[in-house]
Amino acid sequence: MHKYTEYFKSNKGFDRFIEKLYKKYQSLSKFSGTIKLNNLSLEESISLSRLFGITYKENDSIVISIKKFIQIMNNSKYEDFDINILIQEYLNIKLITNKEKQNNLKKQEDNYYKSIINDDSLGCNWLENTISKKNKTYKLIHQRYNKNKVELKKELINITTLINNLPKEKTLLSIFSSTLTGDPHYLDLDNNHSSLFFYALSYVDKSIYPTTRENKIKLLSKYNIEIDNLSNYVLTYNLLSDKEYINKFSENNESLILNIQNILTTNYFDTKSKKVFIFENPSILTEIIIKKINCSVIISSGFPNISVYLLIDKLIETGNVLYYNGDFDPEGLLIADKLQNKYKNKLKLFCYKKQDYENCISNNNIDKKRLNILEKIYNKDLLIIKKLLIDNKLSGYQENNKERIINYINISK
16 A cells, blocks of 8 residues: 555545545546535544645535645655555545446446357347347346346246247147246236246237237237136126127126136127126125116126236227226225226226215224235225225125115116
C-alpha cells in the first residue's frame, strides 16, 4: 500500500470523501468536476481542513473541486501520487466505470446463454433467435435472469428439451411434461413455465403468442399435445349452440355437463337473453330448475377450471354479459375478484350488499390464515363484504341466499 493511501486511511474523516470520488469516476469515467459533502462530521471537518488549508466546521455543507484536490496531492510530499491507485487501495476494489461494469455484466449474460445454446436443435435455435433479437420474450427471460440465474438455466434447458421432443403421436400434456421434466404440472396453462414454453412453441409455429386458453389448447393440438379433455368439465343450463343435442337439453329444461372436447368442437354458444348467470355452487341451479326460471347458467364449482373459461370466452364472442355470485368467504371473494379483473365490464357482480351477507351468514369461523386472503381483494364492489368478513370472521353461503339471488334474476330479465 502506498504511503499516501496509508495517510488517508489513518484519518477516518476521509471515508465519505473517497466514496464520493469513486462515484464521480463511475458516472463520468474520469476524475473531474466537483464533490458535495453535506453536514460534515467533526472528524471530516478536521481532516478536510488540514488537507485543503481551509477552515471547515462541523455540520457545514461544502463543495470540493477534484482538480484542486489532485493539484494539492501532486504538490505534496507524495511525489508518486496517483488518484487511481488511491481509490483502488483505499476501497480495496478494481477501479471500473459504470459503463465498463455494464459491459462486463452483458458479457456475463451472453456467456450464460451460450452455455445453454450448445447445438443446432430447434429449441436452441428459438433461444438464440430470442436473445439476438432482444424481443418481448427476451425481456421476460432477462427479468428471470436477474431474479434467479440458477432457476432460469434449469427452466431454459427444460423448455429447449420440450421443444426438441415434440410428440409425433397424440400425447396428454401432463404425460409429455412429466416424461421430459419430471413434473406433470410443469406446463399447466397458467404457470410461469408454460408461458415461456408457448413463446417457444409459437416461434416453431411461426404464429403469434396465444393469449387465450382456447388458442393455447389449439396450438398444443397442432403438435399432438392434448390436455385432459374429458375430466375437465363444466355444468351448464339453458345454453344455445350449433349442436342439436345442446339445444335439446335446453328445450327440455335439463342441465348439461360439457367437457373441453365438447366446447372446442362447438362453433358457438349463445343465450336468448344475452345474459349468463355464473354461480359457485350447483345447489342454486337446482333451485332454478325446480322453479322453472328461464335463465342461462354456468356452475364454476369453486375456482373456475379451463372448461369454464373456454365456455365463457365463447359466450362473450356472441355478445353475452356475465353475472357472477359466489360464497361470502375469502376464497369466494377471491374467485369473484379474479373474474371481475379478467372480464372487466363484460362481467357484473350481483347480490354483494350488506343485506345479502346478513341474510346468509353462518356460524362457521374464518381463521386468520384464510382472512389474509382478503388482502388481495381490491374490487370496489366487494369491499363491503370484505370488511364484514374481517369484522365478523364468519362465512356466508350462497345456498342461504337463494331467494334473494332468484329475485335478482327475475328482476333483471
